[in-house]
Amino acid sequence: MNSIAASNNLVAGSDDSLAQLDRLANLAEDVIRRCRAAGATEAEVGASVDTGLSVNVRLGEVETIEHTRDRAFGVTVYFGRRKGSASTADLQPDSIAKTIEQACAIATYTEEDPYTGLADPARLATQFSDLDLWHPWNIDAQDAIRLGQEIEDAGRAFVGIDNSEGASVQAGKSLSVYATSQGFVGTERGTRHMLSCALIADDEAGMQRDYWYESVRSAADFPAVASIGRKAAERTLARRNARQLGTRTAPVLFAPEVARGLIGHLVSAVSGGALYRKSSFLLDHVGKSILPQFVDIVEKPHLKRGHASGNFDSEGVATGERDLVNAGVLRRYVLGSYSARKLGLESTGNAGGIHNLIVKTGTDDFSAMLKKLGTGLLVTEVMGDGVSIITGDYSRGASGFWVESGEIAYPVEEITIASNLRDMYRGIAAIGADVDPRSHILTGSILVERMTVAGE
Template structure:
């Protein structure tokens, strides 16, 4: 990538802005206390970014953003009230606290309401290397996007383009509560992507590729992204459907993480205390093969979702979610934990970095191991029932014979039940897609129903 030094060396006032946000949070906590709140918490955030989109060699949009948010939550005993503002004027801040208090005074008691336990607050704040801002100006962002799209359109089989984009963002946040906890975080995120169209008329196919990272140095070159987008798009030309039947299904790494996402939804506190999950009372039970493991690593340096504390200030720590195929715990904040009679797992606000352990090699070795079956590279629709675990989604990808890709397929549906799919996982590849905080390779499910043309 271009190494224009003006993009990496610039004035960084983020620490000063963090201290300003911390000062605001302390003033708001004092105001809440003065108005009679027994507990209070404040979240302050400031986000800056730029997003550039080009199409067919022309600039379509250049958008610069600068957003700020202040959220106040107060507790009067076990009555809760919340209010928010983006206005930093003192009168507006005072009105926000007053509004939160007024709401709390008119709500019902909730026995699970309140801050997380004071003893659980984080005390150590290591540098997790999540701050890599990119001082990218609009001109150079446009040049990168144009280069990305041009590299993809250089393939003669590419007939059209849905465009290329370059985005950069940086976020500052402070969380503070009346336990005396105050946590400051800063993070960055950058991406380059391209979507292309191949073929003509009813035979047109669309696909793309993107690179995403917290540091610009970790992004793929824009030209490489464009070429990869073109390769993926033309590979989909002249697809076929498949007869209905049961076959092995290999989820490519970029879609395999959706399977882990369904697990996370099912074992999250909100779904569990509402009795709206197919994995009720599943902690301590065997859900996967005995070699399968998922670890949460919130303190991973340079991780996409690393943090020393969760959304309630609770200290995070590395821990197993699944070990030996057994679900070790749920995903809980303090509210859902109290509703379930359990303790928070430091997941208020969601999970941090998850690593799914591999037991196989790269994609080609996974294809060889599968032999004959379906490689899924795209999923469509939302046909997943979180209560029953029934799974039915539109899909596209490639038919595989004798360990080799034979032809592209689309217009099919893959179906099963998530509980059976989890138990039927035969392999996880080492071809990890690192563009998400859920880090997994391709996942082979031994048998699923594929519905196409009979």
């Protein structure tokens, strides 16, 4: 039986989260009234309270136990087209009063910006569905220690695992309120829990390290915790005696946990800030083909228990399901109100980021994707910041496995993979059904037809 499911402490009974949200909302509305009384033509307030427990164990012993409670309260005022912002972590009346005063003072010194201001009131959310994001995990420190030890023990039981960087158990809750002088008040509450393990194995070159983790909204969704330690051990042992490769051109298969980064680069390139600064290689590409025809990418903000689900964005604009890419064609940009005004467009409800991108997959599992790769490189880790959203140039350190005739031949490391994102996106040959569910970007492995692989 799953050790978590066996616990009686899985889910909180009653909690006061709704009462806390009401108090934060009342405080936010009061602050907005005070901002208007101080002369602000518009105002907005964002407030949050994050609480959690984090436990780390290593070699069976406790390394750290941390209880957190972080508060944030931000005030933004507009005097016409002049904007001022200030924030505090102290919710005492004197601190709040000083924060309002500071925001108003800052606004008097800023330059007018014709694009600044609150979101279009007609676009604000009016419906707030239950997205099933609130699943408190009432685990205490002792139970968390035992879970961490169980995870690590499962990995250390593998022959060849010589050391450990430890296992971590984290349970977190977040409450947030966003309110504006337009009368909008939006509240959100969510939980996020994580289990992880990192292990070390010796090899001829010294040592290899790898890890695994699971991230969920509800602790009931964790797999058997021992599987996390086992996965970390298997990944670590598979890396032993890695080789370098000679420089060559080859097809490259990005494992799902790495493939989502390719989609993240696309999102960055079609986001408002990069576009109005004219610093994107996908500038003026709406309506143009940027991916193969079989590729669809849809934003689904209302997924139950989604990692980035929400009824509204960070400006209160209602979210909704919308295509980003359909049949390979870019259908829209990713915009908040400010960037939309700069571009002469409308907000897409993406102030603060994207909400749950779903990449259409094929039917091939991971083994079938290896067969499609044939002979080439499987990438399981990338390193470095060698990606230019301005030009699309892509060059990153990588490690993974060399594959021959659809079978993993040996591990590789200390290599560089390079191309241009334009060519990589057009050269996508297949997307696997092996979706990694641990992110707000849900994609399977991605096979790119051709990249330069540089090694020794």
